Amino acid sequence: MSASADFEPTIIGFLCRWCSYTGADLAGTSRVKYPPNMIPLKVMCSGRVDPSLVLKALADGADGVLILGCHPGDCHYHEGNHKTMRRVPMLKSVLQQYGIDPARVRLEWVSASEGDRFAEVVHDFTEEIRALGPQKRVESVA
Amino acid sequence: MGENGKPKFAMYWAAGCGGCEIGVLDIQEALLDVADFFEIVFWPVAIDAKYKDVEAFEDGYIDLCLFNGSIRSDENRHMAQLLRAKSKILVAFGSCAHEGCIPGLGNQYGTEALMDYAYSLSPSTENPQGLRPQAVYEMPEGDLEIPTLLDVLTPLDAVVNVDYYVPGCPPQPPQILAVMTAIMQGAELPPPGSVIGAGVKTVCDECPRERKEKKIREFKRPGTAQPNPNECLLDQGFICLGPATRSGCDALCVKANAPCRGCYGAPPNVEDQGARMMSAIASVIDSSDPEEIERIIASLDDPLGTFYRFSLAKSSLRRLAR
Secondary structure (H helix, E strand, O other): OOOOOOOOOOEEEEEEOOOHHHHHHHHHHOOOOOOOOEEEEEEOOHHHOOHHHHHHHHHOOOOEEEEEEOOOOOOOOOOHHHHHHHHHHHHHHHHHHHOOOHHHEEEEEOOOOOHHHHHHHHHHHHHHHHHHOOOOEOOOOO | OOOOOOOEEEEEEOEOOOHHHHHHHOOOOHHHHHHHHOEEEEOOOOOOOOHHHHHHOOOOOEEEEEEEOEEEEHHHHHHHHHHHHHEEEEEEEOHHHHHOOHHHHHHHOOHHHHHHHHHHHOOOOOOOOOOOOOOEEEEOOEEEEOOOEEEEEEOHHHOOOOOEEEOOOOOOHHHHHHHHHHHHOOOOOOOOOEEOOOOOOEHHHHOOOEOOOOOEOOOEOEOOEOOOOOEOOOOOOEOOOHHHOEOOOOOHHHHOOOOOOOOOOOOOOOOOHHHHHHHHHHHOEOOOOHHHHHHHHHOOOOHHHHHOOOOHHHOHHHHEOO
């Protein structure tokens, strides 16, 4: 796929309520600039992000999906993020086999104090998806 | 109903293996009751009726039509549309009509690649002239026509409105009998769009094996390792789709010491069976080291075909273009 200068990616972000969403808040209150492409969705835990949500996001219009959770060891529910750590590579292996670039899905750890890191991750992922181009969809399956 | 007062029955076989037809035969002597209760007006496997006979029916002439097989060719699509118009109740019968089943796995390659493989590349193909089937062939006596493959395979409900779904590859005879009996006794049917002839839980709910805490460090396959017949197959590292599969088969495979492959499709309220299974299985991998997780996941052959063996053509993935 070719990169296009005027392509603005649509990115769905699943942000854990305890660490990453608070990190995003910190970025906001600290007036740190980051691209507006990501639509943040607050979830109770990154472990709540079932692969079906990621696939649905891609199928319904997202060009990339960013999952942000607490650093390993910091999970409010002890090991929710450990489950995510295993689910995301599993999902990526399926995407790869189907012919979808697995780079369209990314998992990162962002703590409540990492407002700068949050902005950096969103910036970096947005540019990566911009380079990949739009995720094309099958308009009719009949 | 016709002059003889009997409801009209039809069954059709689109892109499938024919196992669903055998499933109906496997209700054994009860088939005689079915044959007695209904007037069979179209069923290519059982009676000699032609497409033109169906075309001559008035709309809604058939009371019950069991449609098995997926929509792979323009002929399948035509028959789906024709039988929809002629049937009061159209049932997507079996996994192919329900969700695409095994033939749906072809969607990961595309129709051209499938033709290349079948007519050129497969090790058992000898085709030096590169012959391919032609949709139309001119003969002195007139044109010969054969169906052509569509770009993607779809389940039945992608081309016509479906009243009920009977899952399974094939649907299990006791479930078929229960459905037929309910219809013949005039029982009130669930709302259109429902899955009938199946349970409302998962295969695990019917599985007699002993379950412990699941911790998987490597994936095993039947054939390379012998499963213990009494313990949960997933506990032992065999990929068993029980947690992500609708009940109704009475845990047939697991009782035969083979892991569930998922043919009854997603359980109620689950949109994507493969994603549900990925979620379940990834949670029980016993490692929190990213590199080790990668290694364990890499030990799983064909993850797409394992998790979406029956449901790829109905999954969220089908909406993504490559």
